[in-house]
Structure formats: C-alpha cells, structure tokens
Amino acid sequence: MPSQYVGISDDGGDKVLVGADGSIGVASGTITAGATLTTVTAISNGATIDLGSAHTGITLALVPVGTITGGDVDFQLSQDNVNWITVATTAGVGITTGVNKFMNASVVVSATTDVEFPAARYARGRVIATITGGGSVTATIAAW
Secondary structure, rough: OOOOOEEEEEEOOOEOOOOOOOEEEOOOOOEEHHHHEEEEEOEEOOOOEEEEEEEOOOEEEEEOOOOOOOOEEEEEEEEEOOOEEEEOOOOOOOOOOOOOOOEEOOEEEEOOEEOOOOOOOEEEEEEEHHHHHOOOOEEEEEEE
C-alpha cells in the first residue's frame, strides 16, 4: 500500500483515498471500486464497473503512466448499462505526465443547462482521443 494518499471528500465526510499507483483506500464509510482503464492508449470504452446499486458519490481517478503528450478521457455513467452520459472529460484540459486527475460525477454541464446527476449504477472511463507520447492511462472508479 502506498505511503501517501490524496483524499477526496464527499458531503458526508467520507473520504476516498487514491494512491500514486492508483490503489484506493477508505478513511470511513463504505466504498465500491474497480479498474475501468488499465494501461490503455487506444480510443476505446473502458471496462464497465457495476456498482451494485445506484450511487450519488462517484469519482474516476485517472493516473498517467509514463510520458503523455496528448489524448483525452471521458468519465461516463449509466443507470441501465446501455445509455451512457459523459459527466466529466479531460478534453480542453488535457492529461499531464505525472499528474493524477480526479473527475467527479456530481453535475452534468451542457450548453443549455446544468443538471445534477441523481445516481448511477454503472460507471466507466472512455479514451476519446488516442494517448500519445509512449505512455498510457489507468483509471479507477470509486463510489460511496
């Protein structure tokens, strides 16, 4: 287990702890987690994580592995494992070598409206632009 974690708190005070190696620990409460992308470079959907029931606190931890010079990842949620909604993206922000990114699913923003995403049972990462530079990305989903 890594000696250093970065904590993310939800409104209830529970913390999701993500290590530099992508591992996840819990400070309090319960957590459902799984890897959605593992050393991926090509445009593709990540593995679907079935959270077992609907959750309102869901985070994707994106860990770049090696040198990254381009590429983007979406964070998607679904209530039925058929219809997917992108709730966060690195598009326009990018992925930086050595910098973990955390995407939360609390608000969906579109050109015409801001919608709070009530709950979802399924989550995944999705590479939407090829990861370049010789590195890859790994992403883990955590829900509480």
